[in-house]
Amino acid sequence: METKDLAKPLIRISNLEHSFTEGEGTIHALRGVSFDALAGEVTAVVGPSGCGKSTLLYLMGLLDRPDSGEIHLEEDSVALANDEIRTNLRNTKIGFVFQFHFLIKELTVCENVALPLRKSGVPEKQALRKAKDVLCRLGLDDKCDRLANKLSGGEQQRVAIARALVHSPALLLADEPTGNLDTANSEKVFQLLIQFAREEKIAVILVTHNSEIADNCDHIISMKDGQIINR
Amino acid sequence: MSLFGITLGIAFFVITQAQTSGFEAFFIRTILGTNGAIRISDSFQDMHGTVRSSSKEGKTRFFFHSREGARYTEGIENTELLRNALLHFPEISGISEVLEGNAILNGGSRSQTIQMHGIVLDDHIMVSDVENQIIQGSLSAFESDSMTILLGNRIAQRLMLKLGDRVTIEGGTGNLQLRIAGLFETGVSQIDKNRAYVHLSTSKAFLGKRFSGSIFQLSMFEPEKAPEISAQIQETTGHRVVSWQEREQVWLDVFKALRISSAITVSSILLLSGLGIFNVFAIMVMEKTRDIAILRSMGFKPSDISAVFLWQGAIILVIGIFLGSCVGILSTYGISKIPLRIRGIFSTESFVVNWDLSHYLWAILIAVLFVSIASWIPARRAAKIEPAKIIRETV
Ligand SMILES: Nc1ncnc2c1ncn2[C@@H]1O[C@H](COP(=O)(O)OP(=O)(O)OP(=O)(O)O)[C@@H](O)[C@H]1O
Ligand SMILES: [Mg+2]
Numbered sequence: 001m002e003t004k005d006l007a008k009p010l011i012r013i014s015n016l017e018h019s020f021t022e023g024e025g026t027i028h029a030l031r032g033v034s035f036d037a038l039a040g041e042v043t044a045v046v047g048p049s050g051c052g053k054s055t056l057l058y059l060m061g062l063l064d065r066p067d068s069g070e071i072h073l074e075e076d077s078v079a080l081a082n083d084e085i086r087t088n089l090r091n092t093k094i095g096f097v098f099q100f101h102f103l104i105k106e107l108t109v110c111e112n113v114a115l116p117l118r119k120s121g122v123p124e125k126q127a128l129r130k131a132k133d134v135l136c137r138l139g140l141d142d143k144c145d146r147l148a149n150k151l152s153g154g155e156q157q158r159v160a161i162a163r164a165l166v167h168s169p170a171l172l173l174a175d176e177p178t179g180n181l182d183t184a185n186s187e188k189v190f191q192l193l194i195q196f197a198r199e200e201k202i203a204v205i206l207v208t209h210n211s212e213i214a215d216n217c218d219h220i221i222s223m224k225d226g227q228i229i230n231r
Numbered sequence: 232m233s234l235f236g237i238t239l240g241i242a243f244f245v246i247t248q249a250q251t252s253g254f255e256a257f258f259i260r261t262i263l264g265t266n267g268a269i270r271i272s273d274s275f276q277d278m279h280g281t282v283r284s285s286s287k288e289g290k291t292r293f294f295f296h297s298r299e300g301a302r303y304t305e306g307i308e309n310t311e312l313l314r315n316a317l318l319h320f321p322e323i324s325g326i327s328e329v330l331e332g333n334a335i336l337n338g339g340s341r342s343q344t345i346q347m348h349g350i351v352l353d354d355h356i357m358v359s360d361v362e363n364q365i366i367q368g369s370l371s372a373f374e375s376d377s378m379t380i381l382l383g384n385r386i387a388q389r390l391m392l393k394l395g396d397r398v399t400i401e402g403g404t405g406n407l408q409l410r411i412a413g414l415f416e417t418g419v420s421q422i423d424k425n426r427a428y429v430h431l432s433t434s435k436a437f438l439g440k441r442f443s444g445s446i447f448q449l450s451m452f453e454p455e456k457a458p459e460i461s462a463q464i465q466e467t468t469g470h471r472v473v474s475w476q477e478r479e480q481v482w483l484d485v486f487k488a489l490r491i492s493s494a495i496t497v498s499s500i501l502l503l504s505g506l507g508i509f510n511v512f513a514i515m516v517m518e519k520t521r522d523i524a525i526l527r528s529m530g531f532k533p534s535d536i537s538a539v540f541l542w543q544g545a546i547i548l549v550i551g552i553f554l555g556s557c558v559g560i561l562s563t564y565g566i567s568k569i570p571l572r573i574r575g576i577f578s579t580e581s582f583v584v585n586w587d588l589s590h591y592l593w594a595i596l597i598a599v600l601f602v603s604i605a606s607w608i609p610a611r612r613a614a615k616i617e618p619a620k621i622i623r624e625t626v
Binding site for chain 2: 088089104115
């Protein structure tokens with residue numbers, strides 16, 4: 001059963017294209033990108049600045065729509081799904097971590113982490129308990145009731161990861177999650193991502209400029225000018 | 232701050248409306264109590280009108296025969312016929328025949344021209360508030376003696392007359408000695424300065440108008456209906472019939488203008504509060520753009536986002552309405568206790584206020600309108616935030 005699940009790609013993207021119109025000109029950020037990602041594996045996306053890594057991630061995360069191409073999430077075609085379906089999928093199947101933590105500073109750490117659960121209708125107490133569990137696993141149990149903006153950068157990024165994982169997503173998308181952190185913290189955050197991917201069978205797509213981190217991932221996708229140049 | 236504005240706006244709205252409409256209602260009560268709801272006077276010769284109505288009442292034919300060629304007859308000629316005709320109108324609650332005429336009142340040392348109204352007291356009580364307008368003497372003293380007179384109190388002041396004094400009225404067919412049985416005050420200075428009541432029979436004899444020249448003053452169960460009933464009476468009887476609304480049109484328009492202008496003025500407070508709310512929300516949307524973006528990326532719907540702002544607007548609105556109405560009610564009550572002596576178009580001893588739910592409903596409606604717009608626009612803007620764009624721009 002498990003092997004069968006693992007054999008099927010969790011997310012399969014084929015021939016994705018995306019362009020931005022800026023004034024008169026058109027920028028082709030993605031020119032036909034295809035790859036699969038399996039549950040429980042970590043895929044690193046690397047490449048020079050401006051090659052389209054973030055764009056790719058936003059398309060996979062259903063925050064944006066491709067010009068053409070297809071995205072299958074757990075076998076369902078989602079590239080052109082309507083907003084309601086996409087919004088729902090983001091709430092149930094996808095977790096995001098960005099370079100900036102995007103924590104809401106008026107809320108406590110626990111409340112921040114519980115937000116995705118609150119959205120999907122989990123009662124407050126239960127959501128906070130679950131949030132606390134996840135924070136525990138990330139070594140942040142003592143910071144639960146602090147306001148989010150009273151933490152260090154590394155801690156904040158770990159809280160952001162907790163928030164991305166609290167609803168047990170199938171797909172975790174991380175856009176330079178360690179970009180703002182020092183080496184020690186980067187290493188720690190990365191280890192946590194790997195650990196969660198393995199334990200919870202999450203497909204992790206990780207954009208990074210750190211080659212050391214990339215080398216430790218299951219797969220590396222190198223991009224240049226909106227295309228994949230090797231696998 | 233915006234809450235304070237909404238509260239204040241609603242309270243002011245209610246208070247000013249209570250006052251202006253209070254004064255208006257009081258004015259209407261005064262004029263109804265003085266001159267009745269409807270006055271029927273001269274008949275006029277309207278060929279179509281009279282011919283049409285002649286078959287129904289048989290009354291207007293009378294005018295054709297007696298006054299051939301005349302365009303117009305002063306007063307009502309056959310009061311009994313008209314009275315019977317008026318019985319067909321169930322809306323009319325009282326009919327009083329009044330004979331008006333000018334006379335000179337000689338109080339011994341000084342004299343002045345007065346408007347003498349001949350009345351049948353029992354009938355006139357039905358159509359006016361004369362019972363409550365007596366400030367000295369009594370109606371029973373007047374009723375029991377046909378050679379008595381009721382004087383407007385300003386006349387008495389001017390001529391320095393007291394209750395029980397004897398006065399002479401001159402003009403008409405001769406002089407007449409009358410005793411002052413009472414003084415009245417309507418509050419309408421024009422009336423208090425000029426009017427005197429005598430017995431109808433006395434005035435008929437004095438003015439030599441035994442059979443004609445009277446007018447009818449009518450009261451109604453529902454004075455608001457006076458214009459339609461007037462039109463109907465005019466149609467069927469061929470008399471000139473004037474409702475109080477028509478008679479006092481100028482004043483009623485003044486009150487209406489006053490009420491509307493104060494409503495507009497006070498609404499501007501609500502408008503400003505609305506702008507304040509809009510401002511606060513618009514800034515909030517800008518400041519929270521990132522938070523909104525991340526919430527959207529987590530699967531919060533655009534409607535979830537706008538709901539936050541709409542809820543806040545609604546809370547401000549509900550609290551503002553509640554507080555504003557409370558302040559409005561208390562202040563209105565307080566104002567009604569402020570002593571204030573007005574004489575002129577009517578008289579009162581304190582601020583007149585009118586309690587009317589519709590003032591509150593209007594205030595609430597206006598507040599709801601402004602606050603809804605003020606929160607809806609920023610809420611919509613918040614809902615339209617593109618998460619991908621914001622996140623991309625935040626590094
Ligand atoms: N909103 C936008 N409007 C116009 N062009 C854009 C927009 N967002 C991205 N681009 C362009 O699309 C291309 C790919 O951008 P993208 O952000 O995906 O690059 P990236 O690989 O993530 O770069 P970095 O490593 O610096 O984050 C770039 O040339 C960029 O200038
Ligand atoms: Mg990027």
